[in-house]
Amino acid sequence: MLTQRPLYYCSSNPGKLREFALAAETIADLPFRIEALPGLKQIPAPPEEGLTFEENADSKASYYSRFTSELVFADDSGLEVEALGGAPGVHSARFAGPNATDADNNNLLLEQLANQTDRRARFVCVLALARESSRIATFRGSVEGEILQQAHGANGFGYDPLFFYPPLARSFGELTPAEKFPISHRGRALRLLFERLRDASR
Numbered sequence: 697m698l699t700q701r702p703l704y705y706c707s708s709n710p711g712k713l714r715e716f717a718l719a720a721e722t723i724a725d726l727p728f729r730i731e732a733l734p735g736l737k738q739i740p741a742p743p744e745e746g747l748t749f750e751e752n753a754d755s756k757a758s759y760y761s762r763f764t765s766e767l768v769f770a771d772d773s774g775l776e777v778e779a780l781g782g783a784p785g786v787h788s789a790r791f792a793g794p795n796a797t798d799a800d801n802n803n804l805l806l807e808q809l810a811n812q813t814d815r816r817a818r819f820v821c822v823l824a825l826a827r828e829s830s831r832i833a834t835f836r837g838s839v840e841g842e843i844l845q846q847a848h849g850a851n852g853f854g855y856d857p858l859f860f861y862p863p864l865a866r867s868f869g870e871l872t873p874a875e876k877f878p879i880s881h882r883g884r885a886l887r888l889l890f891e892r893l894r895d896a897s898r
């Protein structure tokens with residue numbers, strides 16, 4: 697039987713951890729199991745001040761990797777809207793303000809796109825891998841879609857109900873987690889990270 701080492705994820709978002717851990721289980725012969733970094737709740741979160749997803753993911757991974765000798769990965773993700781010049785981008789979680797809810801952010805997005813015919817958008821996820829304060833690599837996944845005129849579906853989180861995915865003719869808010877993960881920005885970035893780990897462990 698394959699010996700699995702821990703690969704620590706450092707985000708307190710339990711939904712994302714579950715998604716990552718489940719996805720890892722579906723990959724054969726992966727010598728790692730994804731777990732939350734031990735003691736994560738006691739570690740003060742670092743500020744997210746980067747201008748790019750890569751900078752934010754990298755700085756989080758390097759910061760948290762000081763607390764273990766095992767491999768650590770962190771993520772940063774968001775929505776880029778063509779007609780808004782790539783906004784909200786790295787500010788996606790706080791688009792409508794520091795304490796904005798998903799509904800606030802979605803309403804602001806619809807407001808800013810009122811009368812806009814170019815509705816193209818993409819979700820981006822960058823995963824960064826680090827060990828003992830040293831950066832190893834980043835992995836970028838993205839998925840293209842269109843912003844709807846109103847919310848559809850109640851699944852997922854964030855901008856999912858407004859994000860229409862043409863190949864499945866449904867919004868991300870209408871997809872089950874099992875349908876969303878294989879095609880999502882997060883799923884794509886994770887597969888790249890796994891490929892790298894598998895190559896490195898051969």
Ligand code: IMP
Nearest residue numbers: 771772773774775788789853854855856
């Ligand atoms: P973070 O990666 O936790 O910083 O998330 C950034 C923000 O981007 C989230 O709060 C959501 O608003 C948005 N976002 C990132 N990924 C997704 C997704 O898969 N669906 C919907 N919104 C997302």
